[in-house]
Amino acid sequence: MTIGIDDQNEVKAAWQAAQENGVDPLHFEVLCDPKGAVFKAWGCWDEFEDEALHGSYLVDEKGRILWQDVSARPFEASAWLLEESVRLLKEWR
Numbered sequence: 001m002t003i004g005i006d007d008q009n010e011v012k013a014a015w016q017a018a019q020e021n022g023v024d025p026l027h028f029e030v031l032c033d034p035k036g037a038v039f040k041a042w043g044c045w046d047e048f049e050d051e052a053l054h055g056s057y058l059v060d061e062k063g064r065i066l067w068q069d070v071s072a073r074p075f076e077a078s079a080w081l082l083e084e085s086v087r088l089l090k091e092w093r
Helices: 008-020 037-041 078-092
Strands: 002-004 030-032 054-059 065-071
Touching: 008 030, 054 078, 065 078
Parallel strands: 002 030
Antiparallel strands: 054 065
16 A cells, blocks of 8 residues: 555545556555555654655554655665565564
8 A cells, every 4th residue: 555645536536647647557456545644643744844754664463563664765665675575574573
């Protein structure tokens, strides 16, 4: 799942444009949070700049945050993140 500050109409338009241009559309759920409430609740909001930050979280089935990275590019090391997620989930069980 991803969370964005775009509203539903913007997400739908982007999805439709991707389909019309032969680009593979999103294959995951998008939570629309135009006011940033979820970003603020999860500590992904820059109060000084008043804008959303990027964050990646690993949350177990009990809702515990096992790992998080709030930074400019927390999602670029996807292979490492997948391996680390598997390792952490095994550790916490």
